Amino acid sequence: MRTFKMVFVGAAAAAALLAGPSRAEAHHAFAAEFDARQPITLRGTVTRVEWINPHTWIHIDVKDPDGNVVEWMIEGGTPNTLLRAGVDRKSLPAGTEIVVDGYRAKSGLNRANGRDITLADGRKLSLGSSLKGSAGGDTPTDKK
Amino acid sequence: MRSPAKLVTLALVLAASTTAMAQWPKYTPAGVPLGPDGKLDVNAPAPRTADGKPDLSGVWEISRDPNAPPPAPRGNAGGAAGRGTAAPARGGGGAGGGSPFGNIGNSWPGGAPYQPWAADLVKKRMADDSKDNPDAHCLPMGIAQLNAHLYPRKIIQTPKEVVLIYEASGTTVREVYLDGRPLPKKDDVEPWWNGYSVGHWDGDTLVIETTGLMDDGWLDVRGSPLTSAGKITERFRRRTYGLLELEETIDDPKAYTQPFTAKVFYRFSPDTQLIEFVCMDKDAQHYIGGAPAK
Numbered sequence: 001m002r003t004f005k006m007v008f009v010g011a012a013a014a015a016a017l018l019a020g021p022s023r024a025e026a027h028h029a030f031a032a033e034f035d036a037r038q039p040i041t042l043r044g045t046v047t048r049v050e051w052i053n054p055h056t057w058i059h060i061d062v063k064d065p066d067g068n069v070v071e072w073m074i075e076g077g078t079p080n081t082l083l084r085a086g087v088d089r090k091s092l093p094a095g096t097e098i099v100v101d102g103y104r105a106k107s108g109l110n111r112a113n114g115r116d117i118t119l120a121d122g123r124k125l126s127l128g129s130s131l132k133g134s135a136g137g138d139t140p141t142d143k144k
Numbered sequence: 145m146r147s148p149a150k151l152v153t154l155a156l157v158l159a160a161s162t163t164a165m166a167q168w169p170k171y172t173p174a175g176v177p178l179g180p181d182g183k184l185d186v187n188a189p190a191p192r193t194a195d196g197k198p199d200l201s202g203v204w205e206i207s208r209d210p211n212a213p214p215p216a217p218r219g220n221a222g223g224a225a226g227r228g229t230a231a232p233a234r235g236g237g238g239a240g241g242g243s244p245f246g247n248i249g250n251s252w253p254g255g256a257p258y259q260p261w262a263a264d265l266v267k268k269r270m271a272d273d274s275k276d277n278p279d280a281h282c283l284p285m286g287i288a289q290l291n292a293h294l295y296p297r298k299i300i301q302t303p304k305e306v307v308l309i310y311e312a313s314g315t316t317v318r319e320v321y322l323d324g325r326p327l328p329k330k331d332d333v334e335p336w337w338n339g340y341s342v343g344h345w346d347g348d349t350l351v352i353e354t355t356g357l358m359d360d361g362w363l364d365v366r367g368s369p370l371t372s373a374g375k376i377t378e379r380f381r382r383r384t385y386g387l388l389e390l391e392e393t394i395d396d397p398k399a400y401t402q403p404f405t406a407k408v409f410y411r412f413s414p415d416t417q418l419i420e421f422v423c424m425d426k427d428a429q430h431y432i433g434g435a436p437a438k
Contacts (some may be wrong), residue, residue, distance in 0.1 A: 027275035028280040028365070052424045054282070080295065080311065080419045 006053060033075075034113040035084075038104035042072055042112065046096040051089040053078050056127075058114065060100065072113040074100050076127040087125070092117075160296050170415040174337030177385055183412055186386025190348075193301065198348050198382045201301045203418065204410035205247075206294055210387060244406040246291035248363040248394065252404045262369050262399040277362050281424035284337035285313045287354060287376055288363040289391060292408050296416050306343055306350065311418045330355045335372045337361065352378040363394065373398035386412045 029061040030036065044060030056076040061069045076082065079089070093100070105111035114127040191199040242250045249256025258266060269276065279285035290297070295311035306320040320343040327342045335355035340356035354376045361370030363414035370376075374396030382388045388410040394402040 026156055028277050032273035032275040032280070035254050053421050053424050054279075078421075083419060 010100075030113070033105055033107075034103040035106045035113075036103055037096060040100075040102060040104045040112050042074075042100045042102075044098065044100070046092050046098060047071070047091050048094055049089060051079050053080065056082065058100075058117075058127075060098065070110060070113065072100075072110045074102060074127075075111055076114050082127075085126075091125075096120075100106055163305070171417070172415040175253075176414045180284070183353075184386060184412065185319070186384060186412070190382040192231055192383065195303055197301075197303075197345055198297045198350075199301060200350060200380060200382050200388065203296050203298045203413045203416045204388050205296045205413045205416065206292065207387070207409045207411040209407065209409050221384075243292060244290060244364060244408055245393075246365050248257035248288055248368045248406050249404065251407045256363075257370050257404055258403040259399055259401060264369050265369055274365050274367060274415075277365055277367065278360075279313060280313070284316065286361045286370060287318070287338055287378075288370070288392065288394070288406070289313075289365070290316060290318075290338075291378070291392060292364075292406075295421070296413060296418060298418055306352075309418060311421050314423050315421050317420065327353050330354055330373065331373070332356075335359070339376070346379070348381060350378075350380040352380070354378075369396075369399045370394070371396055371398040388412070 013142075042060065042062050043061035047059045047061055049059070050057040056079055058074040058076055060072050060074060062072050063069055082088070097120045098114065100114050101116055101118070102112040102114040105113075116127055117125040119125060177185040193199045218404040243334040244250050247255070274280065279283075279289060285293070290310045290312055293312040294311065297308055297310040297312075300307040300309070302322075304321070304323040306317040306322060308320065309314040310318070312330050316338065318338055318341060320341040324343075324344045325342060328340055334338045335358035336354050336356060339354040339358075341354040343350055343352040345351070357370060357372060357374050357376070359372045361374075362368065363370050374394065377393040377395065379391040379393075383389055390410070391405055393403050393405045395425065396402065
C-alpha cells in the first residue's frame with residue numbers, strides 16, 4: 001500500500017537500520033516478521049495500547065495523503081521490559097500524537113516494528129522492542 | 145499520568161537496571177552486604193545456609209563472563225546466529241562469541257558438535273529466521289534458553305529441594321529434588337519440556353541432572369535441537385556474593401556427536417523482583433520466515 005505517507009530516509013536511517021535489527025529480537029529473528037530494508041516513519045494518533053507479552057502493540061491512526069484514516073499496529077518491547085524501564089500502560093494514552101520510526105512488516109499489512117517514538121515536543125521514547133531484550137544488561141546477539 | 149519529560153528520561157536509561165520505578169517497587173532485603181557506596185558488595189563471600197552449603201537463593205540476572213575480554217563491536221559477533229549464512233557443519237562461531245541464548249555452542253570450540261541431520265536442521269531454522277522457535281509461539285523455551293534468557297530467575301533453596309522460578313516462558317517453575325531420590329532413567333518418566341530434575345552437592349557446586357526431556361526442544365534461538373535421548377547436567381557455583389556461574393552440559397547422542405558444555409554467568413540482583421509473564425501469541429501467523437526477497 002503505497003498511499004500512506006512514508007518517509008524513507010537516507011544515510012541517517014541507514015545507520016539506524018544497521019543498529020536496529022542487528023541487536024537482538026528475543027525469541028525469533030527480527031527478519032521473521034519485519035524488513036530491515038523498509039524503514040518507515042509514521043505520524044499518527046494513539047488509539048489504544050495492547051499491554052501484552054511477548055510484545056506490546058500500539059495502535060495508531062495515520063492519515064494518508066488523501067486524508068483517509070488508516071490504522072497501523074506498532075510492535076514494541078515486552079511489557080516486562082518496558083515496565084522496568086519506566087514505561088507503563090498509561091504512558092501513551094489514547095489521543096497522543098506521535099511519530100514512529102520503525103520497520104515495516106514483510107506481510108504487507110499495516111504493521112511495523114517500532115524503534116522509537118517521537119512525541120509532539122520532539123523528545124524521543126525508545127520502545128525497547130527488538131532493540132532491547134530486558135532491563136539490566138546488553139541483549140545477547142542471538143540473531144542478526 | 146507522569147509528564148512526558150519524565151517518561152522520556154526514564155526510557156532513555158533503559159540500560160540502567162537500577163532505575164527507581166514507581167510501578168514495580170524496588171526493595172533491598174536486609175542482610176545484603178553493601179559497599180561504602182551503598183551498593184551491593186559483589187565481591188563479598190557467597191553466603192551459606194545453616195547446613196553449610198553455599199546459598200544460591202535470590203534473583204539472578206544474566207551477565208557477561210567477568211573474565212572475558214570486552215565484547216567485539218556489534219555486527220561482528222562470532223557466535224551470533226547470523227541469518228542463514230553460517231550454515232555450519234558444526235556449530236560455527238564457537239569459542240566465545242555471542243551468547244548461549246542465541247547459540248548454545250558459543251563457547252564450545254568449533255561450536256556445538258551437531259550430528260549431520262541436526263546441522264541441516266539448524267541451517268534450515270536459521271534460514272527461516274527462527275520463526276518456529278517454541279518461545280516465539282508462547283510455548284516453553286526449555287531449560288537451556290531459560291538459563292540464558294535475559295529475564296531474571298529466582299532460586300529458592302532448601303536442604304531437600306531447590307526451586308527455580310524463571311520469569312521467562314510464562315513464568316516457568318522447575319523443581320529440583322535433593323532428597324536422594326535417583327535420577328529416573330530416560331524412559332521411566334513421561335517426557336516433557338523441562339524434564340525431571342534431581343540434584344546433589346559436589347563440594348560447593350550444585351549439580352542438577354535432568355532427563356525425561358521430550359523431542360523437538362530448542363536449545364537456543366538458532367534452533368539447536370534437543371531430543372528425548374538428551375540429558376542436561378547443570379553445575380551451579382556461586383563464586384562470590386554477586387557472581388553465579390553455570391556450566392551446562394548437553395549429552396544428547398541422537399543430535400550431537402559428543403557431549404558439550406555451555407557457560408552462563410549471572411549477577412545477583414537483590415532489589416529485583418520477578419514480574420508475571422503471560423505470553424499471549426494472539427497472532428502466530430505473523431511470522432514470515434525464509435530469506436527476505438531481494
